[in-house]
Amino acid sequence: MNIVHIGVADAILSVMESEMRKLVSVLPFGRLDRGTGEISGVMAAVCGGLTCLTVTAMVWPDYLTTPGLRHLWALIDVRSAITAGLIATYAFALWNIANRVRNRGAVIGVGMGALAFALGGPDAKPVSAGSPLLTIGLDWLILGVLTTGPLFIAVEKARPLRRRQPIFRAKWTTDAIYFVVNHLLVGVFAIVTLWIASHAFGWAKIDRVAAWVQAMPLAVQFIVMWLVIDFVFYWGHRAFHEHRLFWRFHSVHHSAEKMDWLASSRLHFLESLFTRSATVLPVYLLGFSDAAIGIYLVYIGIHATLLHVNADITFGPFEHIIVSPKNHHWHHAKEAEGVNKNYASQFAIYDRIFGTYYNPDHWPKAYGVMANDVPQSFKGQLLHPFTKRDHTGWAAAKPPRRS
The missing domain is CATH 1.20.58 (Methane Monooxygenase Hydroxylase; Chain G, domain 1)
Structure with missing residues (x-):
């Protein structure tokens, strides 16, 4: 990326962030x-x-x-x-x-x-x-504001983890911009990920396998899809933590220092594109039915947001099977014992199998990137992976090599 490209990108992002902040500035802080x-x-x-x-x-x-x-x-x-x-x-x-x-x-x-x-x-x-x-997903944004916001704000108020943390907490505007942009680009992400799957891996799709999968009961399709997608997600997520180049992008998500439902939206769009492409691939190749995919999308949307809420929610004995908010909060923790743990997004047994499970009885005290090297502005975070920073946060977070 040369100086001209960086200059143009910086100008576009500056204007976009300025206008978005004007939009949300009508809402109070605190x-x-x-x-x-x-x-x-x-x-x-x-x-x-x-x-x-x-x-x-x-x-x-x-x-x-x-x-x-x-x-x-x-x-x-x-x-x-x-x-x-x-x-x-x-x-x-x-x-x-x-x-x-x-x-x-x-x-x-x-x-x-x-x-x-x-x-x-x-x-x-x-x-x-x-x-x-x-297409631009304006309707997807409207639906998200009408459902996701009220639902999880109610959950956070009913069982608050950190009672003094307000709805409009510090840096909420940055996450609000991500929320808006990610919803508006949902159609673009869908087109690109399906194009990648069909053009790069279309040769691997077998119609007989798809027919066999679609003949399964809907509940069985959902469980199989859940297990397969989270297996792919686990290793992709782990790669984003343990490889310097990928960490440059994923550190944006971990830069959130306050956990709540809105923090789940903080995700660099290139990481989002990569993750969606990787998880769409097995769905495309195995040929799950539209009904099963629809049910899974609703489930994953709710559960992924729930994992970040500012709410004292645990799953009791099921935490060893299903990833809970407490389990995922430890994934975002600044405490050293939580670094590079709990990579699974749904199926906690994968972390137990591969030695990355950590879930003590207490909650973490602080969140964010250990090196504090990620900007807190939307524009700064989008450009962060392409800057000449040392990205020392990766070195601080990287697990020791096994002997």
Whole structure:
């Protein structure tokens, strides 16, 4: 990567990060205090933003919705949902005004609501664009905000691990940017990973094997898929820790110093592309049914986020079989005894078999990269693997050689 390429990439990332931070700056840092208008302001901004995004996706569905989700939207009364969103937006904003509270969130919410009306509101008409090769997963982002956020925030509030850690904790904006970008790029990742699997390994796919796999009961397909994918993930994940080049990318994920549901989104997009390509390959070659794949995707989405939550959740005796939040928190720990442990994402027995299992009774005290050499900004983290840093964090984290 030459100086010109780095300069162009740096300029693009600077603009993107600046705009994203402006977007999330309407939300307060730290705790939400009652009587200050912060809660109603946040709700106005969120409702207004989601409503505006929904209308936008409805106007340009061919570009801004995921093909695999369009059948789901057909089952939902989207226009009624838009109406409800607009009502909620202005209700929260009016609450601010009635209580004479000045809050930027309420102002942004009103602005987003006005933009939604300008685009057609509940009566917006879709504009046909044919079948573009790549799509932006705006609908996937909307679905993620509506489901993932409320679900896991509720879990964290019900069983908090670190009670003094607020929802809007330090560096949450960096993780929010990852959350948005990763959701928007879901369609791009799907196209690229399937293209790699079909073009590079299409010769290895055997139709008789696929027919045999699809003849299995759905529950059996799910279990087989679960075991196979996590076996591949285990060794890929281990490689990202134990090889200097790969660690440059994976250290971005481990740079999170606060664990919660949003921290699970902090992942360099090239690592994400590699991991998805590696785990899609056995699914493609073995030919699992669409139903089994759909069930697995829902499960993995929930479980992967659960592993990072700021919640005191253990699986009791099942922790020796299924990876739990405590088990994965130790994977992110700064304590030396937790370094390069617990590589599995689902099936803890793999760590037990290959000697990387560590799960004491207590939780770790601190998280992050031991060398503290990873920038905390979105732009800095995307460029981090390509800089001329020594990446000493790899040396600090690398396990001793076996004699």
